[in-house]
Amino acid sequence: MTTSFVSDLITAPSGAAARLRRVVNGPAVVFGAAILLIWMATTETGLVGAAVLPSPAALGTAFVDLVGSAVLWSAVWATLSTWIVSLIIAVLLAAVLGVLLGSSAGLYRAVSGLIEFFRPIPSVAILPLFLLLYGATDSTKILLTAYTAFWPMIVQTIYGVLGTDPVLKDVAATLNLGPVATRWRIALPSALPSMAVGFRIGASVSLILCVTLEIIVGMEGLGREIFVAQSSGATDRMHTLIAVTGLLGWGVNALFQRVERATLHWHSAHRNGPR
Template identity: 40%
Template sequence: MTTQIAPQDNPTRVVAIAREQTKKRRGRPKQLLLGFAGILTLLLIWEGAARVGLVDSRFLPPPTEVIPAFFTILTFGDFWIAMGTTVLTWGIGLAVALVAGTVLGVTVGLSPFLRRATHTTVEFLRPIPSVALIPLAVLLFGAQMQAALLLILYASFWQIFIQVLYGVADVDQVAMSTGRSYGFSKWQRIRYIVFPTMLPFLMTGLRLAAAVALILAVTAQLLIGTPGLGLEISKAQNGGQYVTMYALILATGMLGVLINFGARALERWQLSWHESVRGEIPA
């Protein structure tokens, strides 16, 4: 998005903004090249370690074997079913966490009494690892999708809830008082004052939660045996098909990259008005 320069901006600021935008445009191809260089370096190290015997190539096949296997599994229907199940589990868990974390975050954040009353409980529950709930999930749901959803919801909820709390706490109380004096209802104050202030925090929480949700989805499939990519990885490992196993791991990593790109694109779209996205230099 092109930055609009207000007429009152002084010449120094105009030049500074123009230089910053030019620098960013020139820096994008460089960042892309650095990213590819990093991946290529990792693959070369991996290949070399497997070929010279630093690691046992039976258990860590070189990428020249794994990458062709990756493209081969893309032609299998079972792979796409497992991929779809993983994405579905991830999406449902993340969506529920987003709604619950946003609603509860705003409700608690706007009430000083609720913030004080829930502080100790939040600080007690938040550090508990989601994987510690695996026995409970198995007892409740067995090897079903609901078990993975429980872990995803628990882990992702805190990412969003805490960020929303920070966002609500950042609301300008003068603006809230002004809204009351103009007769804004509580919903209008939330819609026009709280939400715009909270949105950057919410998008950060959503981006973090999206990555955590994928991690927990695959973890549940690996350890509990719920359907998805994690279960296919476990089957390949148990069957001694290590090349296929690493190809599936590579597919999981690619899915994570796509989710991260999607989350960042959503963040840029929703925050196109925000200074952090527009890239303006502070006065």
């Protein structure tokens, strides 16, 4: 009995250990450590030249130097400020137009062809048009980034409104709710989970497009700094900036997931656990 008690005491996770296990993704840590070991082995043995892939130590030094310089933070702010303004524009347009189109079958049928025509066009393909109209300015970057974010947002909003429970529509009709009240009190709350997915996708792809524009056109931001580092042969700086861009994208997605869980905690997908 004593042996069984001691065994249970050792194997039973403490409160702190259980919380740590929920926070730390064990398989991800193991996978990351394996990648790091392979990376160190390939650079130390010379299988991959430093001009192509610097060692982890070299990247660590470059990262410390960048964090302490104003160049990095100026580039991050240039990218983030443009992305935030673009996202606000896309969210407002997608929410208003998506609810309007999704709650009117006739109107949706009238414009669905236009949506399906413009939605698959890559944003980079219409970059020359925006450059002709606005030149290599912040207006081009903001509008094209907003254009990229807009399509997944409006499509998910329309589908969310179209998927409104018919029972709720019957309740709205029984209560004699007008069109505006029905859209605001019935259609919009029903579409919120679908809209949240569209907003998260739109935020990610628009951030990618924003950095891509900075690389192609040379606009101020992380993309331009990556291109300058590559052109000058500063491979360690280039890889560090790429890593910073990846961390920025990861942080944006994590932030949206946290906001989504906090605001849509009533939805079954979040009651059953994080996605």
